[in-house]
Amino acid sequence: GENVEQHPSTLSVQEGDSAVIKCTYSDSASNYFPWYKQELGKGPQLIIDIRSNVGEKKDQRIAVTLNKTAKHFSLHITETQPEDSAVYFCAASTPSGTYKYIFGTGTRLKVLA
Amino acid sequence: EAQVTQNPRYLITVTGKKLTVTCSQNMNHEYMSWYRQDPGLGLRQIYYSMNVEVTDKGDVPEGYKVSRKEKRNFPLILESPSPNQTSLYFCASSLSGRVYEQYFGPGTRLTVT
Numbered sequence: 001g002e003n004v005e006q007h008p009s010t011l012s013v014q015e016g017d018s019a020v021i022k023c024t025y026s027d028s029a030s031n032y033f034p035w036y037k038q039e040l041g042k043g044p045q046l047i048i049d050i051r052s053n054v055g056e057k058k059d060q061r062i063a064v065t066l067n068k069t070a071k072h073f074s075l076h077i078t079e080t081q082p083e084d085s086a087v088y089f090c091a092a093s094t095p096s097g098t099y100k101y102i103f104g105t106g107t108r109l110k111v112l113a
Numbered sequence: 114e115a116q117v118t119q120n121p122r123y124l125i126t127v128t129g130k131k132l133t134v135t136c137s138q139n140m141n142h143e144y145m146s147w148y149r150q151d152p153g154l155g156l157r158q159i160y161y162s163m164n165v166e167v168t169d170k171g172d173v174p175e176g177y178k179v180s181r182k183e184k185r186n187f188p189l190i191l192e193s194p195s196p197n198q199t200s201l202y203f204c205a206s207s208l209s210g211r212v213y214e215q216y217f218g219p220g221t222r223l224t225v226t
Contacts, residue, residue, distance in 0.1 A: 099211075
């Protein structure tokens with residue numbers, strides 16, 4: 001079945017450094033790729049998303065890149081701050097047929113002050 | 114305030130005792146979904162609903178039931194809970210199933226002994 005692999009599972013960076021989280025999906029029909037941030041004790045919250053007709057999208061310190069040929073997409077956070085510490089999930093959605101969302105297993109990001 | 118609410122937030126129950134976790138959204142969203150979150154496994158979709166009276170299985174539907182009689186409500190029913198259903202459950206909604214941001218509830222932590 002459809003699968004989304006996410007790496008790394010944990011990531012520690014110094015404040016001010018960049019962080020990169022990578023995901024690979026299996027269903028070539030997927031065309032929507034959101035990233036969610038989950039803070040302790042809360043539900044996930046969308047931080048950025050990308051659709052398959054776009055290769056890159058930026059929003060201030062956050063960017064997402066998509067390589068459809070390789071079925072890879074990545075989250076880039078620059079100038080990390082302590083408040084970026086959280087669990088990040090990637091997901092892939094196939095908005096036709098099944099309308100399922102498949103999430104990655106999550107990355108725990110720790111930004112060290 | 115636009116939100117997804119879940120009740121209860123915490124529940125400890127015994128094997129075989131039927132329970133219902135309620136989910137309600139006030140955003141007039143068509144698409145609603147239930148997920149369970151387990152360590153190392155990320156978020157896995159249990160059931161989703163494209164609209165009233167339209168529901169479909171996600172990746173892990175065994176042991177769960179849902180209903181969508183009204184647009185705003187999407188209860189999750191465990192007819193005969195078992196210890197392997199101990200998990201953190203999230204309800205989510207989005208404008209439609211077609212590539213729109215999902216809004217997550219605060220989560221329900223369920224323990225089945």
